[in-house]
Amino acid sequence: xxxxxxxxxxxxxxxxxxxxxxxxxxxxxxxxxxxxxxxxxxxxxxxxxxxxxxxxxxxxxxxxxxxxxxxxxxxxxxxxxxxxxxxxxxxxxxxxxxxxxxxxxxxxxxxxxxxxxxxxxxxxxxxxxxxxxxxxxxxxxxxxxxxxxxxxxxxx
Amino acid sequence: xxxxxxxxxxxxxxxxxxxxxxxxxxxxxxxxxxxxxxxxxxxxxxxxxxxxxxxxxxxxxxxxxxxxxxxxxxxxxxxxxxxxxxxxxxxxxxxxxxxxxxxxxxxxxxxxxxxxxxxxxxxxxxxxxxxxxxxxxxxxxxxxxxxxxxxxxxxx
DNA sequence: AAATGTTTGACTAATATTGACTATTATACG
DNA sequence: CGTATAATAGTCAATATTAGTCAAACATTT
Numbered sequence: 001x002x003x004x005x006x007x008x009x010x011x012x013x014x015x016x017x018x019x020x021x022x023x024x025x026x027x028x029x030x031x032x033x034x035x036x037x038x039x040x041x042x043x044x045x046x047x048x049x050x051x052x053x054x055x056x057x058x059x060x061x062x063x064x065x066x067x068x069x070x071x072x073x074x075x076x077x078x079x080x081x082x083x084x085x086x087x088x089x090x091x092x093x094x095x096x097x098x099x100x101x102x103x104x105x106x107x108x109x110x111x112x113x114x115x116x117x118x119x120x121x122x123x124x125x126x127x128x129x130x131x132x133x134x135x136x137x138x139x140x141x142x143x144x145x146x147x148x149x150x151x152x153x154x155x156x
Numbered sequence: 157x158x159x160x161x162x163x164x165x166x167x168x169x170x171x172x173x174x175x176x177x178x179x180x181x182x183x184x185x186x187x188x189x190x191x192x193x194x195x196x197x198x199x200x201x202x203x204x205x206x207x208x209x210x211x212x213x214x215x216x217x218x219x220x221x222x223x224x225x226x227x228x229x230x231x232x233x234x235x236x237x238x239x240x241x242x243x244x245x246x247x248x249x250x251x252x253x254x255x256x257x258x259x260x261x262x263x264x265x266x267x268x269x270x271x272x273x274x275x276x277x278x279x280x281x282x283x284x285x286x287x288x289x290x291x292x293x294x295x296x297x298x299x300x301x302x303x304x305x306x307x308x309x310x311x312x
Numbered sequence: 313a314a315a316t317g318t319t320t321g322a323c324t325a326a327t328a329t330t331g332a333c334t335a336t337t338a339t340a341c342g
Numbered sequence: 343c344g345t346a347t348a349a350t351a352g353t354c355a356a357t358a359t360t361a362g363t364c365a366a367a368c369a370t371t372t
Binding site for chain 1: 160161162163164270271273274275276277278280282283284286291295298299302303305306307309310
Binding site: 029062 | 358359360361362363364369370
C-alpha cells in the first residue's frame with residue numbers, strides 16, 4: 001500500500017478529482033512537478049490508465065495555455081455489444097465483411113441510415129484504394145474499430 | 157483555469173458578440189489594449205479562428221477610422237454549402253483543418269453530435285497514422301471528401 | 313530468465329506571443 | 343489641388359510555451 005509506484009499515485013490523484021467532477025483539466029508540467037517526475041510520465045499514465053476502453057476521453061492542446069483534459073465517458077446501453085464487435089474485427093478486413101458489420105449496426109438501431117451511408121463511404125474501396133489490398137484492408141479495419149469505439153459513448 | 161491563453165479569450169469575446177449580431181466591428185488597437193496584448197495578436201486570432209472555412213468573412217480598413225469587421229457567412233442551403241466545402245478540401249489536409257470542417261458541419265446542423273464523433277474518430281491522427289504525414293494527410297482528404305459527398309447525396 | 317510494467321530524457325510537433333517592419337487610408341497643411 | 347504626416351491595419355519571422363513520441367534504462371512479476 002505504502003509503496004505504490006508514481007504512476008499509480010498520479011492515477012489515483014486524477015481519479016479522485018473525477019469522483020466529484022465530470023472532467024479534469026491539467027497542465028502537464030504542473031502535475032509532473034507536483035509528483036516530482038518528468039512530464040512524459042503523465043502521458044504514460046494516461047496511455048495506460050485513461051484509455052477509451054476504460055471509459056475516458058482525453059483531449060489536449062499544446063502551446064501557450066496548453067492543457068490535457070480527461071473526461072469521463074458515459075457509455076451507451078449497447079456498449080457491451082459494441083465491445084464485442086470491436087473484439088471481432090480482424091486486423092485486416094474486406095469491404096464486404098465491413099459492410100456486414102455496418103449492416104449489423106443498422107439492424108441493431110445503433111446508427112441510422114444517414115450515418116451508415118457516411119460510414120460506408122469511408123470504408124469503400126473507392127475511398128481507401130491505396131494500391132495494396134493488404135494495406136487497404138488494414139486501414140479499413142483500423143477505421144472500423146475507431147468508429148465502433150466512438151459509438152460506445154453517449155454523444156456528450 | 158488561471159492560465160488560459162489570450163487567443164481563446166479573445167475568440168470567445170468576439171463570438172459572444174456574434175451570437176446576437178450578424179457582425180462585429182472592432183478597432184484592432186482597442187481590443188488589443190482591452191486584453192493587454194499586442195495588436196498583431198488580433199490578426200492571429202482571426203487567422204486561426206475566423207476563417208472562411210469556419211464560416212466567417214473578414215473585412216478591414218487601415219488609416220484613420222480603420223476597423224476590422226467580422227461577419228458570419230451568409231446562409232446557404234445545405235447542398236450548396238456541401239458543394240462548396242467539397243471544392244475547398246485540398247489534396248492533403250491536417251487533422252486540425254479537417255476538424256474545422258467537421259465543426260462547421262456541426263455548427264450548420266448538417267450533422268449531430270454523434271455523427272461528428274464518428275467522423276472525428278475516422279479522421280484522427282491516431283486512426284490514420286501510417287508513418288508518413290504526407291500520406292496520412294492525403295488519406296484524410298480523401299476520406300473527408302467521401303464523407304462530404306455522402307452528406308451531399310443525402311441532402312438532395 | 314523472460315516477460316511485463318515503469319521511469320527517464322532527448323527529440324519532435326503544435327500553438328501562442330511578440331515586435332519590427334510594411335502597407336494603406338485619412339487628414340492637415342501648403 | 344498635392345504632399346506630408348498621422349493613424350490605422352497587415353505580415354512575417356523569431357521566440358516562448360506548451361504537449362507528444364519513442365526507445366533505452368530500470369524495476370517488478372511470472
